[in-house]
Amino acid sequence: MNITFRPLSELPIGEVSELWNQSFEDYFVLAALPLDRFIGRVANEGLALQHSLACYVDGEAAGLVMNGFREFDGRKLAWNGGTAIKPAFRGKGIGKVMMQRNLQLYEEQGVQQANLEAIAHNEYAIQLYESVGYSQIDRLLIMSTEQPIPDMDDSYEHSYHVALGMAAEAARLPFYNEGEVWQAGIPSLRDGESVAIFDGEDAAGYAIFRRTFSPEGSLTGIILYRLEIAPDRKDSAGVIRAALQEVWQPGDNCRRSAFNIRASNTVLVELLSEMGLATNMEQVLMVREMNLG
Structure with missing residues (x-):
């Protein structure tokens, strides 16, 4: 052969x-x-x-x-x-x-670093990637719901300032990191949008998402790609709820999805589940350091 x-x-x-x-x-x-x-x-x-x-x-x-x-x-x-x-x-x-x-x-x-995803129950592929040096570092969840999202305005006590913009603007935040999830990176989301959450002058968190529309201009879907919290925040649940309130726009009728959300982001995953999003598929996130000499 x-x-x-x-x-x-x-x-x-x-x-x-x-x-x-x-x-x-x-x-x-x-x-x-x-x-x-x-x-x-x-x-x-x-x-x-x-x-x-x-x-x-x-x-x-x-x-x-x-x-x-x-x-x-x-x-x-x-x-x-x-x-x-x-x-x-x-x-x-x-x-x-x-x-x-x-x-x-x-x-x-x-x-210097190689990343990939594999469907969680594709054991052959995962074993293949591990055999050439890749390691599993996290699980990625694809979640969605067709049902209305509850309004979250009164679900967090703190008063946050919200700034809306394009996805690329999230890169200005001091804790932005491109990360290992390729399709959640800004270069893959040129038409994406962002919401930044501020606590006074301090950036507390951000979300990156994309909206889809019908040919007639009606909102058909909202896809959340990432939601990150500034390090050492004690109010992560409140920041996440404030961001999701802006991302999901609870008054609108459309499909809502969360794509390749890291399972290690447990607070976010739990809140998404509480809001009615169910996991449709799971992937493993794998990384290989190339150790160039």
Whole structure:
């Protein structure tokens, strides 16, 4: 079995999209995308086709790995934005060869930290990633509700000042950190919005979210991507409630979702559950330090 690789940038974009869809056949979730949405995903997530790989077995396309790269606070970060193998080639050890070649690519690009997510019950994938040095650092929850959200105006005693803005404005806050959850980072949320919570002059917390609308302009959904509290705050529940009051807009009728919320953020997760959001899917967040010499 001869395994070779080519940069995805050497293939026509339609061929890359087709390889993506074929590689994700019979997957745990529906991952297939029409060409226009596939192109949109590549652009929105900052995926680098020139540094992503098509895998060939004896000359036949067998799978792919897609990568994105960012820099934050002087460190180069990489995200595995999709690794998959066509059904006919699964169970042959190809996945490990792909991951080993991908880590070599990261070294060539000077990556210092590599991040990825895997569906929690995809034990094969998790074991594969652990075998090449990734470690689980958290769980990520995808939650949602179609039901109305209760008004929270009277659920916190403190009086906070609220500032609304675009997602990028959250980066001004002294405790903003890009973090390991790629799709919750500001570069992935250019059309996102933010709410910052202030206690007097001090920033107490922030949330980043996105609203979706119908062609007629009606609000159809609100998606929360992250909600962070300033270090050492003793009133975290109150700050979270104040932020969610602005994010959820309880008077509006729409679907509300929380995407890839870290399970370690227990106060937030408990409050979201109290508000009626149920967990639809769970992922594991995995990180590998590259230890470049």
